[in-house]
Amino acid sequence: MDITFTLNGKPVSVSTEPDRRAIDLLREDLGLTGLKEGCGTGECGACTLMMDGETRLSCLTLAVQLQGRDILTVEGLGDTPEGAAIQDAFVDQGAVQCGYCIPGMEMATLALLKENPAAGRDEIRTALSGNLCRCTGYVKILDAVEQAGRQISARKEGR
Amino acid sequence: MSQVYTPSYLHECFSILNEYPEARLMAGGTDLLVRLRHAGAAVKPPLILLNNIPGLADIRLDTGDLCIGSGASFSAIMAHPLVQNHAQLLAKAVGTIGGPAIRNMGTLGGNIITASPAGDSLPPLYAMDARLVLDSSAGTRIIPIARFIGGPGKTDIQKDEILTQIRIPLGDDVFQAQCFEKVGLRRSLAIAVTSFCGRLMFAKDGTVVRARFTWGSVAPTVAGSPEAETAVTGSRLDPETIKISVAAATASLSPIDDIRASAHYRRTVAGNLLRRFLENAGATNNT
Numbered sequence: 001m002d003i004t005f006t007l008n009g010k011p012v013s014v015s016t017e018p019d020r021r022a023i024d025l026l027r028e029d030l031g032l033t034g035l036k037e038g039c040g041t042g043e044c045g046a047c048t049l050m051m052d053g054e055t056r057l058s059c060l061t062l063a064v065q066l067q068g069r070d071i072l073t074v075e076g077l078g079d080t081p082e083g084a085a086i087q088d089a090f091v092d093q094g095a096v097q098c099g100y101c102i103p104g105m106e107m108a109t110l111a112l113l114k115e116n117p118a119a120g121r122d123e124i125r126t127a128l129s130g131n132l133c134r135c136t137g138y139v140k141i142l143d144a145v146e147q148a149g150r151q152i153s154a155r156k157e158g159r
Numbered sequence: 160m161s162q163v164y165t166p167s168y169l170h171e172c173f174s175i176l177n178e179y180p181e182a183r184l185m186a187g188g189t190d191l192l193v194r195l196r197h198a199g200a201a202v203k204p205p206l207i208l209l210n211n212i213p214g215l216a217d218i219r220l221d222t223g224d225l226c227i228g229s230g231a232s233f234s235a236i237m238a239h240p241l242v243q244n245h246a247q248l249l250a251k252a253v254g255t256i257g258g259p260a261i262r263n264m265g266t267l268g269g270n271i272i273t274a275s276p277a278g279d280s281l282p283p284l285y286a287m288d289a290r291l292v293l294d295s296s297a298g299t300r301i302i303p304i305a306r307f308i309g310g311p312g313k314t315d316i317q318k319d320e321i322l323t324q325i326r327i328p329l330g331d332d333v334f335q336a337q338c339f340e341k342v343g344l345r346r347s348l349a350i351a352v353t354s355f356c357g358r359l360m361f362a363k364d365g366t367v368v369r370a371r372f373t374w375g376s377v378a379p380t381v382a383g384s385p386e387a388e389t390a391v392t393g394s395r396l397d398p399e400t401i402k403i404s405v406a407a408a409t410a411s412l413s414p415i416d417d418i419r420a421s422a423h424y425r426r427t428v429a430g431n432l433l434r435r436f437l438e439n440a441g442a443t444n445n446t
Binding site for chain 1: 161162163165187188189192193196203206208210234257258259260261263264346347348
């Protein structure tokens, strides 16, 4: 079947099996390998994308569910002002070790900071609670989210 | 390959279910897709997606009930003012499910149909006497949740039925003390080792008029303990009363040993969650 949706700001139309997983369609047919498959069962958050502004796990989403939706992956993240601030902050703080969890971490961060750029440490922990880092580098990730939040707040206040 | 249907109306679902009785209804997919994956490539039932059916995710008040559409996501339920005002226990419980992305996907209807002994929404739904609205081409029936869930993964749903709405009667009764607590091996993405939901109504003099206790993960379905409730009803929450109630509760529960915890540990935690609730409620309400 043909599926049409918006992917990182551009309209896309693809032909695929409806029961294919969204992660497979996006990685294999559309080349968006920023989406990572960790567990495939909704426990690790590495495959997190944004659908209509909400985080969602692409390993538990069927291709057919993308129909008509607005999808943002880490490949499009840097094109949004908040996303660019998040990526800069992760680099600045050295928050990336092996990097496998980072696309998911950054999508979860975007969902948080869009709503609440002044989020405190506990709110950040809650927002990232569905994303596992097995290098266990959580402290620098939390530092990066705080820094990105400060930058986004400053921009909103016009400084 | 699974055939996937994306009906826009409930009556379309009924026709598809009639034609393919082996079809599975899918809401959030967070449990179903994992189970189908584990079942292997040989098991490929047709899937009927419920996401496009208008009204199935609505949350509203109707004739004294808080009505939650079966397709409402945990995130939507947590954030909804009606739920926060009238069913804080449920808001708190669904807030402990999975992580944020899972809560954006998973639905209340799905949590009920999955009928896990550890389903986090279930202890509050039992404690609030929720009723379930089941629609089929033949009509509608309404059934209390305690009569609907029969065991792990077992419900009374009939082949052509769809769970469309969860109704929580609000009434005028005010429970002055309420709690939901979940003990897991970590705070997020963890299945409950034991969960507890308590509600207490006090008279002006501090005696308990009504008590409602439910536990998750300590029995094949949500467990209650009428003995523990009786032990506190008509009494003030003094240390002796609390002791009797906790002993009655731990004696009545039937947890199992599994990968997450031993039966002994679960029973102890279940009793301790009740004790903590009663002690806190007693300290606040004994005048």
